[in-house]
Amino acid sequence: MPWIDYERREERVYAPGVTVAEIVADMVPVELLIAERVAVRVVVGGRLILQAEWETFRPEPGAVVIRVIPGNSGLLRSVLLLSATIAATALGQWYLTPALATAGISGLAANAIVAGATFAAMTGASFLVNALVPVRPSQKSSGAANSPTYAISGWSNPVSPNGAVPMILGRMRVSPPHGALPYRKVVNGENHGVSRYVIAYGPAPLEGPRIGSTPIDKYKEITLELREGYSSDAPITIYPTQVIEENVSVELTSGHAGQFGPDSRYSAAAASKIQVDHTFPGGLIAYSEQQSGESTVNSQGAWSIEFAVEARLETSDTWTTVGPWTIAGMQQRTLTATFEWTPPTRGRYEFRDARISTDWDRIDQSPYTWKIISVSNWTAIRTFRPEVPINFPYPLAQAALDIRATEQLNGQVDEFNVVVKSICPDWDSETQTWITRETRNPASLFRYVLQHPAFVRRVPDSKIDLERLQYWHERCAALGLTYDRYHDFVSSLTEILADIAAAGRAKPIRRAGKFSVAIDEPGKPVVAWIGPRNSSGFEQKQVFVKPPDAFRISFKDQTNNHEDAERMVPRPGLVCEPEEIEELSLPGVTNPEIVYREGLRRHYEIQYRRFEYSVTQSYEVLTAERLDRVQLSHDVLNAVQRQARVLTVDEEAGIVIIDETVTMEAAGSYVVIFRVTPDDESAPDDGLQRTVVTVAGETNALILEGDGALPEAGDLASFGPADEVVIDAVVKEIENGDGLQRHLTLVDYAPQIFELANSAVVPDWNGAVGDDIETAPDDDVAPTAPTIASVWSTAIAPQSGSSMLYVQLAYGAGGGTVDHFELDHRLQGAGSWTTETLGAGASAAVISTYASGDIVELRARAIGTGGTSAYSATTTHTVAATDPVPMHVTAFAVAQISATTWEYTFSLDAQPVGTGVRIKYRLGHYTTWAELTSSFGGVVTVSPYDSSTPTIVDGTEYSFGARAINSAGQESGDPIVIQVVVSAGGAPSLDFSDPANSQNQFLGW
Structure with a gap:
């Protein structure tokens, strides 16, 4: 069975007076007819013209449809669909197959015959039943699911080796x-x-x-x-140039290098320069803390660490010393240094790295006056290449x-x-030219994509329906329709064109071998009449679908720096809160107002396009294409409806004789619509409508009321009740059938969809999720009084060194929203209050204006948008009375555990918060706390505690004492004093006259 390539067809225009034979000779050469043994069918005005009439039949203005049906052999394997227009706009479009183009056609329009990829796979699945412009699936189920732009919330720069080079549209x-x-x-x-x-x-x-x-x-x-x-x-x-960085996380120690050898890493291949990073996470510094009486003197100094660095070519066994590398520093924060080496030849190199200097952080530095921070990590190896x-x-x-x-x-x-922003040829309606400039118009971007370097087979202007795009551009501009999208994902050309077209309320098609669009818009001309005379297999069905309460539409909000946003579009007429909510995808739509209108338009499509009609037409009479407007009549829709053809017309009497019998009732009103050729080729083919004089009974003679235009013999006529003589419909889809049949799916034209969506008042948009409310439920209610939950104070605060009063407030139960609190305080008996203001989230205050032992009065109230609460009950508090009482030391011992280290152990009868032990010592035998003159620099809180203080001297007796202390600095009254006799040898001190230490210079203050 020969197939029909409906996506390609050819149009040609001829002057009035030309015969059918001349048209056929021009469009289908004799050599093709002979070589391919084809059959030719010619249809004019829905009527088949027999071959015997070709020489004498001169078509009137309108469409001549030619079908070329192939034989069983030869190159031609598909039905050729040709359309000739006689002095008027063609009512349909027909595609010409590539096979015909290879057959050597010549004639008036040979140059218009084109071959190319079919666009049959353009439309995607539709989520809305009977939506003429298909609704794209959610981005999660489409190619955009791999888009970093849509997959990540917020800003994030992806790393996508071999990924798609982004294309900006809009x-x-x-x-x-x-x-x-x-x-x-x-x-x-x-x-x-x-x-x-x-x-x-x-x-x-x-x-x-x-x-x-x-x-x-x-x-x-x-x-x-x-x-x-x-x-x-x-x-x-x-x-x-190229840089390849490998992160390394290795701590370099001289001990590890001495036992296991240096650590090593490889560079990338073809290295022309190599860098190595070392990081000191705690900084690199020397410091000291020395007691001078009751105060501590801090000093800092520079310090340096040395590393040995070697390298070898991957294919060589010979190591080259490229260091030593000395890093100096004097900072107690992260320090990073870089070593750079240029190899003699390009290649992959192995680097090995070892620390030479002492691992100061891994030894006991307590015997030394100066302490060293020098932990070092190998953190990166970096390869450079000279290529871009x-x-x-x-x-x-x-x-x-x-x-x-x-x-x-x-x-x-x-x-x-x-x-x-995208910049490309953009249609300028004022100058009627294409100008290269910034644009967001879907029509311009549609053309831009077809000719974009991202696609190997770029489409020349001659294969783009520029005239149609120009019209579409002006319509998009008038409606404010734009397309803004960052295509950083792999997608087919058909998907991208479909998304762009959908943003402009259109769908891609091929017209006369050119890329074009069919636009879903009001005011379309009628291009075909469909009824029992030219179709079969009529079916009508109502789509029973429960419409959602609302659409939830996610988009990139152009009014908020294209941040992720979401807009709810409730169903028109909904009076309750939405419960059944469906996601709606609108790729490339970023204007919140247009998002809302498009959501409304989809709601109205569900409401006004509930019926779906199906008919089958032969290619010999088919003239409509997708999204074309047609007039549909059938006696299945209404038993009174009839479609007939005019036999004769009595102009004087106003009587039209048709070839079908119609039935009228005495109380009925009837209309007949004749399909006539308009005088103006730009006028729509809406038909000639006349009111019929009601004559009860059956008849084929229609008496027309009043004066008006009349049809001619041969014109089609649709008869029926005045309110339903025909159905105004739009072709939703056309599918292949058996033989030369084509199945058409139609839906109601419903122009009110556009009017309602375009004229709707769009709610103000602020980007917030949820409905706006003028007043919160508790905004007009004063908050309830707070309570003073707790009060705590100390004689000596850790930060200020003076007394501190800490007050914690708690919200009252119920009441309105709290904006802030006011906390009043004063000395007991004072006349005026001092007020502290606390944010609603803070609800706590620190007061440092009172001395230890002061009795303070406290009260608080809450302030909100609905008013001010009453004051809380007044609370009194004695400053420092809540300090923890120091506990007694119940046990204390000091033991020598090595030649240089003491172990201190102690226990308390209780452990309040902030309590520890102060330890004092003195060389010799003493029995009271006051006799011990030296002390540790701080409070010891952990038992046991190891320290090299004081220095251990062989054969010497030491006295030690311990006393509990709290956070306010208050000490317990009963210290423990003990004596210990040293039996081990002393420890060497750090000698700065040693040449090994001569590189370290100290700055003290």
């Missing part, structure tokens, strides 16, 4: 992917992050760079390069960033975002 704030792996570098001892991003195909204007929500210029020590993707762009200088990091044949919009990360960022920059 205007969006985006987090572009890394075009090269980010890396770190050290500048003046501080970490910097270096990144390079691929934003989109160029040209693409850029503006408003930010990190997260913060503008770039709010950061310090930052350099940004933006390139908009023009061939004249200067090269990127911040990140000009991005190898791409087309100009790209890019960004490169160098920013100080120390004390500004937590790790690498992964929240860089920028506004990017």
Whole structure:
């Protein structure tokens, strides 16, 4: 059975007076007829023209449809569908197959015959029954599910090796992917992050760079390069060549290196330069704390650590010494240093790294006056290559960033975002020309995608229906329809075109071999009349679907920097809170107002397109295409309806004789609509409607009321009751049938859908989820009085060194919303109050204006939008009376556990919060606390406690004492004093005259 390539057809226009034979000779050459043994069918006005009439039949203005049916052999395997238009706009379009183009057609329109990929797979699944413009599935189930833009909430720069190069359509704030792996570098001892991003195909204007929500210029020590993707762009200088960074996490110690050998790592291949990072997480510094009487003197100094660094080519056994590497520092915060080496030849190198200096942090430094912080980690090995990091044949919009990360960022920059805009040929209605400029119009972007370098087979202008796109552009502009989307995911051309078209209320089609669109809009002309005379298999069904209470639509809000947003669109007429809510996807729609209107339009489609009609037509009479408006009549819809053809017309009497018998009732009103050729080729084919004089009974003679235009013999006529003579419908879908049959699915035209959606009053949008309310339920109610939950005080506060009063408030039960609290306090008996204001979330205050022993009065109240509460009950408190009472030391012992270390153990009869033990000592035999002159620098809270203080001297007796102390500095009254005789030898002290220590210089203050 020959197949029909409905997606391709050819149109040609002929002057009035041409015969059918001349049309056939031009469109179907004789050699093809002979070689392929084809049969040709010609249809004019729905009537088959026999071959015997071709030489003499001259069609009137209108459509001539030609079918070329192939034989059983030869190159031609599909039915050829040709449409000739006589001095009027063609009522349909017909595709010409590639097979015909290869057959050597010549004639008036040979140059118009094209071949190309079919567009049959354009439409996607529809979530709304009878939606003419298909509704795209949720992004989660489409190609966009792999989009970092839609998969990640907030800003995040993905790393996508071999991923899609993004394409910007419209205007969006985006987090572009890394075009090269980010890396770190050290500048003046501080970490910097270096990144390079691929934003989109160029040209693409850029503006408003930010990190997260913060503008770039709010950061310090930052350099940004933006390139908009023009061939004249200067090269990127911040990140000009390839860098491969491998993170390492190895603590380097001389002890480990001495026992197991140096740690090693490999560079990447083809290295031309290699860097190694060492990080000191606690800083690199020497410090001392010395007691001078009752005070402590702190001193700091510089210190340096030495490493041995070696390298060898992967294929060599010979190691080359590329160090030593000495790192000096005097800071007690993270310090990173970089060692750089340029190898003699490019290749992959093994690096090994060992610490030579003493592991000061792993030994007991208590015998020494100076303490060293020097923990060192190998944190990165970095490979450089001279090649550019991005190898791409087309100009790209890019960004490169160098920013100080120390004390500004937590790790690498992964929240860089920028506004990017598309620039392409855009239709200018004033000048009636295409101008290259920034645009968000779906029609311009539709053309842009077809000719975009992202697609290998770019479509020339000659294969794009520019005239239709121009009309569509002006319609989109009038309705405010735009398409804004960042295509950073893999998607087919058909999916992208379908999404763009849907944003402009259209769907892609092929017309006369060109890429075009069918627009869902009011005011469409009628292009076909369908009834029993030219169709069969009529079916009508009502779609029983429970409409959702509301659509939930997720989108990128253009009014809020394209942040993720969600809008609920309730069903028109809904008077309760939505319960059944369905997700609706509107790719590329970012305007909150348009989002709402599109949601409304989908609701109205469900409401007004509940009926679906199906008919079957032969290709010999089919003239409609998808989304075309047609007139449908059938006696199944109404038993009185009839479709007939005009036999004769009595112009004087106004009587029309038809070839069908109709039935009228005496009380009925009837209308007949004739399908006539309009005088103006641009006029719609809505038909000629006349009122019929009611004559009860059966008749084929229709008496027309009043004066008016009359049909001609051969015209089609639709008869029926005045209110339902025909159904105004739209072709939803056309499917292949057996042989030359085509199955049409139609729905009601329902132009009120557009009027209602476009004229609706859209609620104000503020981006908040949920309905707005003018007043919260408790905003007009005063809050209840708070309570003073607890009061605590101390004679000596840790931070201020003076007394401190801490007051905790609690919310009262019930009442209105609390905005803030007021806490009043005064000395007992004083006349005036001092007021402290506390935020509703704080509800606690610290007061430092009273002395130990003062009696303080306290009260509080709550203030809200609905008024002020009463005061709480007044509470009194004695400052420092709540300090924990120091407990007694019940046991105390000191033992020598090594040649240099003491172990102190103690116990208390209780352990209040903030309590510890103060230990004092003195060389010699003493029995009272007052005789002990030396003490530890702080309070000991852990038992047992190991220390090298005091220095152990062989054969010496020491006296030790212990006493409990609380957080206010109050000591217990009964210390324990003991004596210990030393039996071990002393320990050496650090000698700074030793050459090994000569590199360390100290600064004391």
